[in-house]
Amino acid sequence: MFQLRPAQASDAGFLAEVVLAATRAQGRLAEGIDEVEWRAGFVAWSHESVDDPATDLYVVEVDDRPAGRLRVSRTPEVVELNGIQLHPDVQNRGIGTAIITALQEEATRRNVPLQLSVERDNPNARRLYHRLGFVKVGEEGAEDVLRWTKGVEQNRLWDADVAAGYDTPDTGMFAADVIGPTVNRLKELAAGGRALEFAIGTGRVAVPLAEHGVPVSGIELSTAMLDQLRTKNDTIPVAVGDMATTRAPGEFTLVYLVYNTISNLLTQEEQVACFRNAARHLSPGGRFVIELWVPELRRLPPGVPATVGIAEPGYILLDTYDVLRQHVVSHHFHFGEGTAAQLGRTPHRYIWPAELDLMAQLAGFTLESRHADWSGTPFTADSTSHVSVYRLT
Incomplete structure (x- = not known):
């Protein structure tokens, strides 16, 4: 779906453009902004980030073409997502979710939390982070500090x-x-x-x-x-x-x-x-x-990623498979009277x-x-x- 490569100084111009494009598409670009001045400042800051040993700056590539920016800080105590922007052309394809999920897996392996900050006027990002199990732990200026840990996710x-x-x-x-x-x-x-x-x-x-x-x-x-x-x-x-x-x-x-x-x-x-x-x-x-x-991979027909495990009055179990990662999500559908239904989902690694x-x-x-x-x-x-x-x- 995507790959990450370490950013070079020569990528700074692209990184500035993708941030501008993503922010503009969200309708969050500040009115009256001097884009030339902002771009020059962002390029200079990106050069510093490339040389900063405390952070990792990546170019997100989709279909072998640059399509986004990712900045991550790692310490013995925390993995911190400092910023992620994808070009509008590749948004709504699950790439952002996949990147964050990979960082969650890294944080789990290291037994540390994954942390990030999100602007309060960015509802789309906030919905995504809430869906992925992040909870608010503090505030910094106009941003909320969110954190994910294995314990929080399991209790959710x-x-x-x-x-x-x-x-x-x-x-x-x-x-x-x-x-x-x-x-x-x-x-x-x-x-x-x-x-x-x-x-x-x-x-x-x-x-x-x-x-x-x-x-x-x-x-x-x-x-x-x-x-x-x-x-x-x-x-x-x-x-x-x-x-x-x-x-x-x-x-x-x-x-x-x-x-x-x-x-x-x-x-x-x-x-x-x-x-x-x-x-x-x-x-x-x-x-x-x-x-x-x-x-139950033998039950998967070619091109069909799901199996029906149970189908009985009041309950259906549907398992969807990701065979590359050996992941399966069990979807539990419980039916009441009339058209009422309730869905619960649990992820697994088979x-x-x-x-x-x-x-x-x-x-x-x-x-x-x-x-x-x-x-x-x-x-x-x-x-x-x-x-x-x-x-x-």
Whole structure:
């Protein structure tokens, strides 16, 4: 879609022109501005930015032609988006969103926030940043300071409304014939020791596992999901944070991730870090268990980027795939009476079983077993999911 290359001093004139064109197209060019004088000042400032070791100035190229400007500052504490402008000819093609998403992934890998400033009279940019999960953290003159972190994004996705409607007692993934085999297998794998659930959520598995006599702890990033768990059990110890980096007190014989949750980590680096975090929590010979779906790419017809996962009265699940980045967005359509409908969306990074095994090796695990479900059904080429048990070597 686009590529970035470091700007040179010879690009300064183009950078000035693209800023003028983008600002003019937004109707935000100051009345009576002396464009010649402004352009000369901007070119001089761009020359300084090219030589400034504290910032990175890029030319955005689309179809191998210069089409925009990007300026980013990086410190050990923050990634800061100092400015992004695209020529009107390439706007509304998702390029700005893709650039910001890439910066979000960078900030996530470095475990720092992504920050930017936006003018209060720029509603289009503000709508984009709000949609991408930025929140206001301060003001500087005529600008608002916005910040994005992984925690903010996850709490936006898994908010109080989602948490309140997450549990479906006795149906779906909360049905006894689903919970029973899951808890029985996890209790067996814990082998009399302590268990730690990554992304414990509302306690769908942790609460009954604790009731079966297994000491359970958890890690959870969404405070709303944790609040819902506390309505059912207020004794399970839970560390608030990201399952890829957060440390829970103590040592465990079992760490587990259920119901595709590892795919909520949207980069390969985060997913590998999750394995390494599991290893940090385990005693020698301990196990890490992952329940995960098999990507359904064989169901994608040529040129069609989506599959219908579920279609039943009141609910449709539609998955859209980005096969280059191994990303899938699940679109959840819930229907009420008449024409009423509600849409929820969750992003994921899908993982092939072989890639999952390699991640395990990088963290010091070996594959002990793999089945199609918690009951021990053999895993085959036609299985749509798997329960993989890794042992810390």
